[in-house]
Amino acid sequence: MISATEAKAAVRWKSILAVLIAGVIVLIGQRIPLPGISEDALMQFNKQSSGGLERLSILALGIQPLLSAYLIIEICKLAVPKLGNWSLATPTGRRTMFMLVTLLALVFAALQGIGIAQSLTSLGLIAKDPLSPMLVIATLVAGIAVLAAIADRISIPLLVYGGFWLTLSIFSLHRLSSDISAYLELLRSAAIPLADFLIPVAILATCFVSIVYLSERLARSATVAGADVFAWSIVLVWPPFVAGSIAGALTLLVQMFDLTPETSWQVDGFMIVHTLILIAVLPAVLVLYSGLATRLDPRAAQWADKKSVLAGLAAGQLVVCSVITIASAYWATMLSGAELIALAVVFWALFRSVRLV
Incomplete structure (x- = not known):
């Protein structure tokens, strides 16, 4: 019979192994060039496009097709509550939804x-x-199929769709490390002042730590109330992405119907409108996900401070998304707010899985 200590150790090693496997696969895939392109042509193209090797690799599309497919399904689940309940409450529903997501991603x-x-x-x-x-x-379609397989096969305790979020975080980390390396090179050559490096790093670190804290706060509060932390993990990551996609679509509509065609649409105007729409939409999306989690976890009815915890989470997500959006207009090393939130939540979930308790 397996002891509790052995079971915890197995979970820790499984989480560590998941990170290593996903990281190695993505790392290798980003270094395998697309077939039919010579090395000389590849180098020349990278110089002209200011891109890296991964932009012409078998994973050149990144995680975006899979994310887009998930977002469409998530919006449908929120619009049709019965679909959301079925897709998460039963193994058949989860498998069917994943197959549909994969099909959309391949298309x-x-x-x-x-x-x-x-x-x-x-x-x-x-x-x-x-x-x-x-x-x-x-080859590009096959690359997305590989990423979908990783998302399906790898799981992270405490996090719904953990394999997908882990894969997305690996891509985000790769991009962030490339941006930081570029900044360090500019700093070394005295092309930028030290403040232009320290300020964005401080912003990222502060936002990251804030999301980790809010995730842990939700988990502890839910655990004390007897609620299922795994079911409630959907409110940690999906609201910023779903709200961001809705805000982006509505902002584009505002741009399309701009009544002043003689003046070009300014980046600052786009950013302001997008941020204002996000502020209005994100809390509503989080409430919808809260309703879905409540239906999946009846024990949450005894969760006394649920509203205050979720209100704090919504406020934190709004602040992070808004701050990152504004900061990205001044510093190029910024991930999107939603990507940073996902990265922080994945770190939190992995840390909770591997730490000694």
């Missing part, structure tokens, strides 16, 4: 792959024959 990957193949052909980076573009498209 998005194919559409984006067509655009990339056409661009590469016009740039003369691949041969102008029917096979080469098809090979590029198939």
Whole structure:
């Protein structure tokens, strides 16, 4: 019979192994170039586009097609509560939803792959024959299929869709490390003052720690009340992404119907409108996810301070998203607020899984 200590050790090693496997797969995938492109052409393209090797790798699409598919499904689940209940409450529902997400992601990957193949052909980076573009498209779709498999096979205790969030966080970390390296190089060559490096790092660190604290606060409060922390983890990560996508779509509509065509749409105006819409939408989205979690976890009815905890979480997510949006206009090392929140929540969930208790 397995002791409690052995069970905890198994969970810790499983979490560590999940991070290592996902990290290695993504790292290798970002260094395998798309087929049919010569090394010389690849280097020249990277110089012209100021990009890295991963932009022409088999994982060139990143996590975006999978994220877009998840967002569509999540919005549908919020719009149709019965669908949300079914998709999370039963193994059949979870499997069906994942298959639908994967199918949508592959369709998005194919559409984006067509655009990339056409661009590469016009740039003369691949041969102008029917096979080469098809090979590029198939490779990009296969890359998304690999990421979907990682998201499906890897799990993180305390976090719904843990494999997906882990994969997204790995991409975010890779991008963040590249940005920080670029800043350090500029700092070394005295091209920027020290403050231009320290200020964004301080902002990121403060926001990161704040989200970790709010996640731990929710987990402890839910545990004391006898609620299921795993079921409530959906309120930690999804609201910023869903609200951000809705705010982005509404902001584009505002831009499209701008009544002053003689003046160009300013970046500051876009940022302000997006932030204001996000402030209005995010709390509503969090309330919807709270309702979904409550239906999945009847024990939450005894959670006395649930409203205050969720209000604090909503306020924290709003502050982080708003601060990061504003700061990104001045410093290029910024992730989006939603990405930073996901990164912090994944760190929190992993830390809770591997720490000694």
